[in-house]
Amino acid sequence: MSRPHRWADRLLKLPGGRKGKWLTLITWLIIVVASVPLAGQLSEIEKDELTIELPRGAESTDVAGLADRFADGKISLGIVVYVRDSGLTAEDKAKVASDIKEFASFAAGEVGPARPSDDGKALTAFVPLDKEDSTALADNAEKVRDRATADRPDGLEAKLTGPAGNSLDAADARESTGRALTLITVLVVAALLLITYRSAILWLLPLLTVGVAFLTTQAVSYLLAKGFGLTVGGGNEIVVTALLFGVGTDYAMLLLARYREELRVHEDRHEAMQTAVRRAVPAIAASAATVSIGLLCLTQADVGFNYTLGPAGAIAIICGLAAMTTLFPAVLVILGRWVFWPNVPRAGVAVKNANHRLWDRVGGRISRRPRLVWIGSALVLTVLALGSLGLKTGLDDEHLIVGKPGSIAGQELLADHYPAGQSRPAEVISKAGAAPAVAAALKGIDGVAEVAAPEKSTDGTLASTRAVLKDSPDSAAAARTVDRIRTAVHAVPGADAQVGGPTAMAQEKTEAQAHDRKVVIPLVLAVVFLILVVLLRALVAPLLLMATVVLSYFAALGISWQLFQHVLGFPAVDIQVMLIGFLFLVALGVDYNIFLIHRIREEVGHRGHRAGVLSGLTSTGGVITSAGAVLAATFAALTTAPQVAFIEIGIVVAIGVLIDTFLVRSVLVPALALDVGRTFWWPGRPVGTDTAPLAAGEQPTPAAVPAGSRGGGV
Structure with a gap:
């Protein structure tokens, strides 16, 4: 064995060693102690969510970036x-006048008199607030919202909207979502682990280890942000939490299943763990590499949410991998076999395994007519994918959040009594010198209700001119008005004019998302394909596996679109869902195929191709199915969020994972592998490959694992 291999082998054995387990535990205790204060400071360096989400290099982004050069640039x-x-x-007018006096005590500038509407039914107060400190x-x-809604005369409505109102509602939603998601995820994962292992203690260990991984993720993110300029956005923490809990628990279950197998072979639990780690961790590491590298493809995205999600997700996956392949096995070995109580695995003691019998029967039926099975499965997925026909992307403001937060209700009231924009x-x-000409150009544009006087920057070189639109800012009519504004002001000689504002931002986010799909999706496919080629040393198998996960994605999208329209009442899919859903489903779908094919390849080398495929399916069926259920449940927890984008991402990924777990991985892939034969491994060939067919009704020889291993292993 070469020196690098000896080094890697010693590293893999460390957590399961008699001394190594304690060294591993002590190392992680030091990491946790160091991580606590660092993780607590992460929220202090999170970037403003609006700035984070803007497309890089877009005109509206440049306008937002120039805000600090104006007196009101630090104002929300x-x-x-x-x-x-x-x-x-x-009485209403007296209430408003009293409120304005109160607003002045915590405003960052002058609060002028309320502006009446032409119909005499509304008054509007403009309250400038300091946005330098997001908490303040x-x-x-x-305080503004509470004051406005307190002591109102009966029948008077009062709503806070505008940038400050939007930020407050977004912060409230993010905070409540974070707490609820974490709690629901923990409860769901705990319940599924209890059902899977039926142990009073064992279910708690993966959750505690994921908690350590989550803490470490926050600490590492903080260090990278401070030392290397990593951009940290609070908005994607919700998705990263679901990803880490789901994937981290999956890794724990896969390692745990293999450890339980080995405990039925080895008297010494240290030997059992070292063997389990050596056999399971390569597949887990390959899976983590696939997901993390796939996420890093998002660094080529333009939309800020996508761009920041890539590194954040990759850091979470790597921290989860480290914790689950070192800390988790060390703790298991330290605690001993009793953690499996009441079903304690004993060396040489076989027990009946209902899961193995079930997957034996599934494999036997697939083996009789594998071509018919994979063609039928592919047709089912194709029919489901047809449900995505007519899919619409892009949500208006009214449907961004479930229910109607105060800022949205306030916008509707403004639109009813003032110009909609x-x-x-x-x-x-x-x-600055071209500002009068720019203002004159704006006043002559169809769709512009009024134009404010230009405001000069603090250094006197630039000017900001605001134009109120006649139509709602999220409408198609407003977008056309912004197009006319751009055409007009770009033509002003020497102005170097740039157009921003909410409508322009929404337009450019849509365009940037289209760019990201065109760039990132092919890149993810190429990267994942190359990883599979290197891992499997084959070309045919990676091509087939990639085709199955892509088909699975479109099937999930078809089902989800029908649910969005006819059950949940969503008129469209948020522009972020298509890309994020694709990335997660391709990367995570390949994940389970890696676990399956890694075990199949191991079995094929000993037993021949057809028997190896079926014994690999039998060995991994229970544990991968359980892992898929856990991952789907963690993403389904996103449906508790008030943001429609997160709800839609959660549904698409959860459905896709279930399709991949129960149809693609358990039926379609084994059927393809059986029908294609040893060509599946072309141009490589696992030692011992045998293409001799099984007779009708013949069952494969049982997998080379103890009968008592419920769920099998990787």
């Missing part, structure tokens, strides 16, 4: 709208 405007449908009363902004925005105008940044 809170717009409080008061409405009485029957017309404002003297949220606190002050909450009052709360979110278009903004044009130009050279």
Whole structure:
């Protein structure tokens, strides 16, 4: 054995060694102690969510980046709208005047008199708030909202909207989602682990280890942000949490299953763990590499959410891999066999295994007509994929969040009584000397309701001119108006004008998402394919596996689109769902295929191709199915979030994982492997490959694992 191989072998044996287990535990205790204060500081360096989500290099992003050069660039405007449908009363006006005096005590600038609507039914107060400190902004925005809604005369509506209102609602949603998601995920995973292992103690260990991995992820992210400029966005923490809990628990279950196998062979639990780690970790590491490298493909994305999710997700996967392949086995060996109580595995003691019998029967039926099985499975997936026909992308403001938060209700009130774009105008940044010409050009544009006086930057070189749109900022009519604005101001000589604002941002985010799909999806496919080629030393198998996961993705998308339309009432799919859903389903779908094919390849080398395929299916069937159920459940927990984008991502990924677990991995892939024969491994060939067919009704020889291993192993 070469020196690198000896080094790797010693490293794999360390967590299961008599001394190594304690060294591993002590090392992780030091890591945890060091991680606690670092993780606590992560929220302090998170970037503003709006800035994070903007497309890199877009015109509206450049406009947002110039905000600090203006006096109000550090201001987040809170717009409080008061409405009485029957017309404002003297008591209503007194309430508004009193509120404005109160707002002045925590505003970052002057709070002018309330602006009345033409119909006499509404008054609007503009409250500038300091946005430099996100925590202080949220606190002050909450004070504005509380003051506006307190002591109202009966029948008077009061809503906080504008940038400050939007930020407050987003912060409330993110905070409540984070707490609820973590709690629900822990409860769901705990329940599934209890059902799977029926042990009073064992279910707790994977959760504790994932918790350590989560803490480490936050600490590493903080260090990389401080030392290397990693951009940290709070918005993608929700998705990363689901990913880490799901994948981390999967890794624990796969290692645990193999360890239980070895405990029925070895008297010494240290030997059992060292053998389990040596056999299971290569497949787990290959899986982690596939997912993390796939996530890093997002660094080629333009949309900020995608770009920051890539490194954040990869860090989580790597930390999860480290914890589950070192800390978890060390703790298991330290605690001993009793953690499996009441079903303690004993060396040489065989027990009946219902899962093996089930997967023996499944494999036997597939082996009789593998071609018919894989063609039928592919047709089922194709029919399901047809459900995505007519899919629409892009949600309007009304459907971004389930229910109606105050900021959205406030925007609707503004639209009813003022020009629809009052709360979110278009903004044009130009050279100061050209500002009058820019303002004149804006006033002549169809769809512009009013144009504010230009405001100069603090250094006097730039000017900001805001234009209120007649139509709702998220409407197609507003988008066309912004196109006309761009055409007009770009033509102003010497202005170097750039157009931003919410409508322009939404347009460019849609365009950037289209770019990201065109760039990232082919890149992910290429990277994952190359990883499979290197891992399997084959070309045919990787091509077939990639085809199955892509087909699985479109089937999941078809089912999800029908649910969104006809059950949940979502009129469209959020623009982020297509790419994020594809990435997760391809990477995670290949994950389970790696676990399956790794075991099949091991069995084929000993037993021949057909028997090896079926014994590999038998050995891994129970554990991979359980792992798939856990992963699907963790992503399904995203449906508790109020943000529609997260709900849709959770549904697409959960359905896709279930399809991949119960149809693709358990039926379609084994049928393809059987029908293709040893060509499946071309141009390589596992030692001992045999293409002799099984007779009708013949069952494969049982897998070379003890009969008592419930669920098998990787």
